[in-house]
Amino acid sequence: MPITITDVAMRAGVSKTTVSRVLNGKGELDAATAARVRQVIAELGYVPKAGAVGLARGRTRVIGMLVPSLTWPWIGEVLQGTVDVVESAGYGLMLFTCNQGDQSMRQFAGQVSAKSFDGLLVIEPEGTLDYINSLHEQGLPVILIDDREHRPRFPSVATTNRIGGASAAEHLLTLGRTKPAVITGEVLWGCTRERLAGFRARLAEAGHPLDPRLVQGGDFTFEGGLRATTRLLQSGIAFDSIFAHNDLSAAGVLQALTEAKLRVPQDVAVVGFDDVPLAAYTNPPLSTVRQPMRAMGEAAARLLMTHLDSGEQLPDEAFIVPTELVVRGSSHPQARSAEN
Incomplete structure (x- = not known):
């Protein structure tokens, strides 16, 4: 049976008139009530x-947000940054995931058609970039929170993956680690290519070209990091450090080195990427390149609401939030010198 306005009213615990007022953006409504109705x-x-939808004639003061899943390690940081800005500005947030694939996207498309939100923030679910771009071309204000170097044809907030990779190389060089290994992320993602390119370029500048035999493909998972490190150890090729393209795979690196009875950082220094909460609690705590996900969520929300409230043009170029190296025990500079 099709869902009716009566079903919505019953689930939300309000009258059909209240639901209609929310849909049409008319009348004074308690913000919490309106948010509950939209959520239902x-x-x-x-x-x-x-014919029953009057939202095109008004404003919902709701921001839509589309994400792949809530299980990604850094999604919570992005959401918190977004919510901090959205709520402080008196907006609501309508969150959509792609946990159920096409069914989730059909539900999302229905809310787009119903004009349930004024603008959209996106962490791109795989394979949806062309659809999201079409929404932008049809007039929906859209901002991509982009950690993958996709460079879309609409506004985005991004970070410095290449510079982050270079900073990891610079840090290892200052420790005297000149034979690093690398465990990459998904090779199809631009951030993987950028992190590797920045790391490789800085080593080459210092006269220590990266040995291609020490570059192992990974998949951004703990198990992938463990397997890649095991392959490195079995290869017999000497290395003194490992740069993993995210913190989950770096945690797998630490596990594999521990199982091989190698000391971190004395025998092998380890650097990750992201600075998810896990990084501070590994053994030893993980040095990493902080990807400013909360700041990216804040920046994207602020750009979108400024556009909605003042009509200020959204930027053509990506808004960049820089990475930052965080040094912890897995590459502590005093670890090797203390033995000498």
Whole structure:
């Protein structure tokens, strides 16, 4: 049976008139009530008939946000940064995931058609970039929170993956580690290529070209980091450090080195990427390149709401939030000197 306005009203605990006022953006409504009604609309997948929808004539003061899943290690940081800005500005946030694949996207598309939100923030679910770009071309204000170097045809907030990779190389060089190994992320993602390129270029500048035999493919998982490190150890090629392209795979690196009875950082220094909360609690605590995910969420929300409130043009170029090296025990500069 199709979902009706009565179903929405019953689930939200309000009258059909209240639901209608939310849909049409008319009348004074308690913000919490309006947010609850919109959330129920999203949960039920209710799509009002075009003639009944008056949102095109007004504003919802709701921001939509589309993400692949809530299980990614750094998603919580992005969401917190976004919510901090959105709520302080008196907006609501309508969150969509792609946990159920095409069904999730159909539900999301229904809310787009119903004009349930004024603008959209996106952490791109795999394979949806062309669809999101089409929404932008149709007039929906969209900002991509981009950690993958996709460089879309609409506004985005990004970070400095190449510089981050170079800073990891610089740090290892200052420790006297001139034979590093690298465990990459997904090779199809631009951030993987950028992190590797920055790391390789800085080593080459210092006269220590990266040995291609010491570059192992990974998949951004703990198990992938463990397997890649095991392959490195079995290869018999000497290395004195490992740069992993994210913290989860770096945690797998630490596990593999521990199992091989190698000391970190005395025998092998380890550097990750992201600075997720896990990084501070590994053994030893993980040095990493901080990807400023909370700041990226804040920046994207602020850009979108400034555009909605003042009409200020969204930037054509990506808004860049820089990375930052965080040094902890896995590459502590005093570890090797203390033995000498």
